[in-house]
Amino acid sequence: MEIFEYAPAPESRSIVTIRPSYDLFIDGEFVAAKSDERIVTVNPADEEPLSEVAAAGEADVDRAFTAARRAFERVWSPMPGAERGKYLFRIARIIQERARELAVLESLDNGKPIKETRDIDLPLVAAHFFYYAGWADKLAHAGFGTRPLGVAAQVIPWNFPLLMLAWKVAPALATGNTVVLKPAETTPLTALAFAEICQEAGLPPGVVNIVTGAGDTGRAVVAHPGADKVAFTGSTDVGREIARAVAGTGKRLTLELGGKGANIVYDDAAIDQAVEGIVSGIFFNQGHVCCAGSRLLVQESIAEELLAKLRARIERLRLGDPLDKNTDIGAVNSAAQLARIRELAAAGEAEGATGWSPACPLPERGYWFRPTVFTGVTQAHRIAREEIFGPVLSVLTFRTPEEAVAKANNTPYGLSAGVWTEKGSLMLWTASRLRAGVVWSNTFNVFDPASPFGGYKESGYGREGGRHGLEAYLG
Amino acid sequence: MPDTIPGSLRAYLHGLPGVDEVGVRKRAADLATRSIKTTAKRAALDLAIRMVDLTTLEGADTPGKVRALAAKAMRPDPSDATAPPVAALCVYPDMVAVAAEALAGSGVGLASVATGFPSGRTSLEVKLADTAAAVAAGATEIDMVIDRGAFLAGDHGKVFDEITAVKERCGEAHLKVILETGELVTYDNVRRASWLAMHAGADFIKTSTGKVAPAATLPVTLIMLEAVRDYRAATGRQVGVKPAGGIRTAKDAIRYLVLVKEIAGDDWLDPAWFRLGASTLLNDLLMQRTKLSTGHYSGPDYYTID
Numbered sequence: 001m002e003i004f005e006y007a008p009a010p011e012s013r014s015i016v017t018i019r020p021s022y023d024l025f026i027d028g029e030f031v032a033a034k035s036d037e038r039i040v041t042v043n044p045a046d047e048e049p050l051s052e053v054a055a056a057g058e059a060d061v062d063r064a065f066t067a068a069r070r071a072f073e074r075v076w077s078p079m080p081g082a083e084r085g086k087y088l089f090r091i092a093r094i095i096q097e098r099a100r101e102l103a104v105l106e107s108l109d110n111g112k113p114i115k116e117t118r119d120i121d122l123p124l125v126a127a128h129f130f131y132y133a134g135w136a137d138k139l140a141h142a143g144f145g146t147r148p149l150g151v152a153a154q155v156i157p158w159n160f161p162l163l164m165l166a167w168k169v170a171p172a173l174a175t176g177n178t179v180v181l182k183p184a185e186t187t188p189l190t191a192l193a194f195a196e197i198c199q200e201a202g203l204p205p206g207v208v209n210i211v212t213g214a215g216d217t218g219r220a221v222v223a224h225p226g227a228d229k230v231a232f233t234g235s236t237d238v239g240r241e242i243a244r245a246v247a248g249t250g251k252r253l254t255l256e257l258g259g260k261g262a263n264i265v266y267d268d269a270a271i272d273q274a275v276e277g278i279v280s281g282i283f284f285n286q287g288h289v290c291c292a293g294s295r296l297l298v299q300e301s302i303a304e305e306l307l308a309k310l311r312a313r314i315e316r317l318r319l320g321d322p323l324d325k326n327t328d329i330g331a332v333n334s335a336a337q338l339a340r341i342r343e344l345a346a347a348g349e350a351e352g353a354t355g356w357s358p359a360c361p362l363p364e365r366g367y368w369f370r371p372t373v374f375t376g377v378t379q380a381h382r383i384a385r386e387e388i389f390g391p392v393l394s395v396l397t398f399r400t401p402e403e404a405v406a407k408a409n410n411t412p413y414g415l416s417a418g419v420w421t422e423k424g425s426l427m428l429w430t431a432s433r434l435r436a437g438v439v440w441s442n443t444f445n446v447f448d449p450a451s452p453f454g455g456y457k458e459s460g461y462g463r464e465g466g467r468h469g470l471e472a473y474l475g
Numbered sequence: 476m477p478d479t480i481p482g483s484l485r486a487y488l489h490g491l492p493g494v495d496e497v498g499v500r501k502r503a504a505d506l507a508t509r510s511i512k513t514t515a516k517r518a519a520l521d522l523a524i525r526m527v528d529l530t531t532l533e534g535a536d537t538p539g540k541v542r543a544l545a546a547k548a549m550r551p552d553p554s555d556a557t558a559p560p561v562a563a564l565c566v567y568p569d570m571v572a573v574a575a576e577a578l579a580g581s582g583v584g585l586a587s588v589a590t591g592f593p594s595g596r597t598s599l600e601v602k603l604a605d606t607a608a609a610v611a612a613g614a615t616e617i618d619m620v621i622d623r624g625a626f627l628a629g630d631h632g633k634v635f636d637e638i639t640a641v642k643e644r645c646g647e648a649h650l651k652v653i654l655e656t657g658e659l660v661t662y663d664n665v666r667r668a669s670w671l672a673m674h675a676g677a678d679f680i681k682t683s684t685g686k687v688a689p690a691a692t693l694p695v696t697l698i699m700l701e702a703v704r705d706y707r708a709a710t711g712r713q714v715g716v717k718p719a720g721g722i723r724t725a726k727d728a729i730r731y732l733v734l735v736k737e738i739a740g741d742d743w744l745d746p747a748w749f750r751l752g753a754s755t756l757l758n759d760l761l762m763q764r765t766k767l768s769t770g771h772y773s774g775p776d777y778y779t780i781d
Contacts, residue, residue: 003744004518004736009510115508272701273498316737325510422493442495 006318009325011114015101018108018189022053024060024212025195027067028205034059039185039214044111044331045322045366053188056211058220061180064209065226068151068178071206077148077176085136088174090201092129098197099126102190106162107322109189111331111367112285114323124447125166128465131449132170135470139175142467144474148176149252150228152473153221155242156191157234158184158333159288159389164233165191167453167464169208175473177229178207182221185214186334219245227251229473233290236387236413236458254462254472256290256454258387259415262408263293263444264430266401267302269420273442275309278393281418281444283317283371286332287391290459291416293444295384297404300397307375307395314371315358332367332390341369341390348374348383353394379410387413401426405433414456418444437463484631484671491670494662494698503693509733516729520764522744523728524551527561527760528586528717528752532593532685538573541566543781545577552761553779561757562746563616567592568609575613586616586651590641593655593684595620599637606644617641618651618681621668623658631671638675651679651717651750656695657687665695669702679715685752690720693730700738713742719752725763728756 021038023030035057040049054060076084095102102125103117112121139146152172156164161183172179183191191210198208211217215238222230222242232242233256246253263281265274281293298306322330332338349355357370369390377384377394384394398404408417417436421427431439437455440446447453452468454460462472511519529548531540545564552558563584566574571587578585587609591597606617619641625633642650652672656665672680680699683690696718703714716739718731728751735743743749758778766772 003741004522004732005515006509006511007513007515009512119508269492270495270498271492273495273502276498276502325508422495442498 006326011323016105022192025210026064053212055213056217061220064180067206072178075204076207081137085133088133092126094197095126106190109187113327113330121163128166128449129170132174136174142470144471147475152177152179152229153227154181154231155218158187161187162190171469180209188212255460257460259290260411260413261293261416262295263418264404265298266421267299268422274420277444282393284445296395303397319360338367344388351381353377409435412458415459488667499694503697507730511729519729525559526746526751528563528565528750529561530565530754541570541573542577547781548583549581571612571614584615587614588618590619593686610648616649617645620653635675642676649678651681652677653681656682657689665698673706673714681717683720685720691718704739715748717750722753725759
């Protein structure tokens with residue numbers, strides 16, 4: 001019997017008002033879509049519908065681009081940078097004021113735990129707007145051109161809905177571009193709340209336009225001839241499709257795609273903190289993280305000890321109601337994603353790896369997957385090569401630093417990596433040889449708006465965040 | 476019985492895995508966000524009261540002060556008989572006889588600091604005599620200090636030998652070894668000193684004397700909880716942990732219990748294996764306890780100042 005078991009500590013959802021239905025946000029107003037198609041967005045933790053949103057058709061997308069073009073030419077690009085910065089500062093402050101409401105809404109729509117939306121997503125969203133607000137009047141010192149490109153077509157994923165919006169919208173606006181943004185079909189609600197924030201901040205109409213919808217809407221957005229720039233975060237398959245659609249059009253393109261990050265643990269690592277880093281590397285946001293440390297590369301001499309500690313640590317993870325403040329692992333975002341995770345986990349077993357999960361009970365309704373660790377994985381297994389985008393860790397071992405680097409780089413992706421050693425020279429030696437856009441040193445999945453983020457190889461091109469993130473929006 | 480460390484003590488202690496400072500602070504800060512409400516809070520408050528080593532370690536301590544504190548230890552809340560007694564009363568060696576008489580038959584433990592507390596800057600003979608006198612006067616627990624100077628000078632053998640010698644003088648009394656982590660400074664040192672003390676025979680490892688700042692902190696306690704967890708896995712022997720100094724509010728105390736639960740595990744959630752060294756904490760625990768059952772706060776004047 002448990003001596004001191006945590007009682008439920010749910011965050012109240014009464015702070016959020018979700019409308020039964022949402023229109024498109026075009027030219028500063030919510031307007032009914034010309035298309036009749038609607039999309040129902042559900043709470044992945046209990047499969048209950050939250051609201052329904054419009055699925056924008058080509059005519060709707062066209063209207064959004066017309067508004068964005070007008071705003072670009074007449075208001076936003078002629079405006080002095082210092083004035084644009086004021087709007088961005090105002091948006092950042094409103095986000096901070098409404099942080100709790102937005103955190104609850106994000107947890108409801110996405111399924112991620114409230115402690116992540118409250119302590120990570122929302123603070124980073126506000127920080128990103130503050131950071132780029134500061135650049136708005138300093139573009140001449142960034143080392144790139146100072147002219148905006150025009151209208152940016154932006155398509156974002158469901159794993160960090162509001163944070164990915166911030167990564168796209170903040171630099172675009174700071175540099176004088178206007179945007180047409182399509183949020184993911186399973187997580188449109190915080191983007192629509194952001195539309196309200198734009199109204200509250202008095203942002204000139206047409207600077208930000210938000211068109212909800214699924215794949216067809218996304219295709220219409222990136223293919224629209226009025227787009228001067230396309231920015232996409234999502235799967236590598238869709239990224240390829242977009243690259244083909246954009247090829248030869250003269251549109252600028254940045255892609256932030258999949259990953260299969262290696263987390264390298266040397267035998268002299270601070271082992272307890274390495275265990276924490278492995279856990280946050282793969283179980284943060286249920287593993288729905290493009291830069292997740294989904295491949296653990298552990299030096300063979302400490303593998304047994306490390307894995308024993310890792311299993312004991314995973315046993316303590318609390319899976320369940322995303323709105324409970326003590327929940328560590330929330331719900332998988334959608335039935336489709338859950339099916340993909342199950343399919344790949346089954347492939348891991350079928351190919352001869354050994355899966356292990358803690359004995360935690362799963363809620364009856366909703367989309368759930370236990371944290372899972374596969375040992376006996378080889379480089380040839382699908383679970384070592386394909387992005388699972390779920391709470392599934394593949395464990396491989398190595399004998400020497402050369403072998404660690406060779407295995408870490410032996411992937412079509414190159415988004416992130418982590419290195420754990422107490423020896424500074426080995427840290428630098430390893431980091432300089434890893435072909436990954438981000439290399440974390442004795443930590444993992446830590447973000448900062450001042451730091452550029454992006455990938456090598458099939459993980460995409462271009463950088464978001466930091467000074468480098470301005471380049472994608474300046475001519 | 477102290478076990479023996481194979482080979483060189485220094486090589487052994489420096490062979491322990493390092494501690495990443497940023498990582499351990501982040502983990503402690505994450506666990507501090509656990510939300511403990513309603514039934515969990517009630518269980519935690521009662522458990523925390525039962526884990527308190529109610530402490531008075533002042534130059535101005537008198538028999539009257541010690542007797543008053545003993546009464547409080549046995550019956551912390553005079554207006555509520557359901558409030559449990561604390562784990563132990565903690566005093567200087569010369570007050571042990573007074574305290575023993577006041578606590579007789581109550582079941583509340585009697586801890587005495589010893590070995591030249593708090594600095595420990597005296598000879599081994601004096602330290603052993605100090606210990607023996609406290610035990611003879613009725614102490615059931617001895618809180619010794621390690622020789623931090625010897626530890627920082629690299630003379631681990633001296634620290635080890637002193638602990639084993641004091642342990643021998645303790646006889647039946649439980650030995651708590653105070654590392655004074657505020658003077659060891661680095662987390663690597665805390666981990667090494669923890670393992671050194673456990674191998675030398677400590678029944679408990681304790682953070683601080685309360686006379687040096689910083690005293691107990693969450694990251695330091697986290698490292699010591701990892702040490703006792705890993706030591707039991709390696710040797711089969713369970714050692715207790717006592718953070719002391721600076722724990723003043725019920726909220727602080729509950730954060731420590733969360734650490735115990737999630738780092739060492741439920742086996743340590745017992746006054747036999749975890750203590751909170753404190754003087755002013757008890758009244759806040761009692762106030763929060765009353766608040767939970769009545770729904771409102773009573774003023775501080777409704778709790779005794781002893």
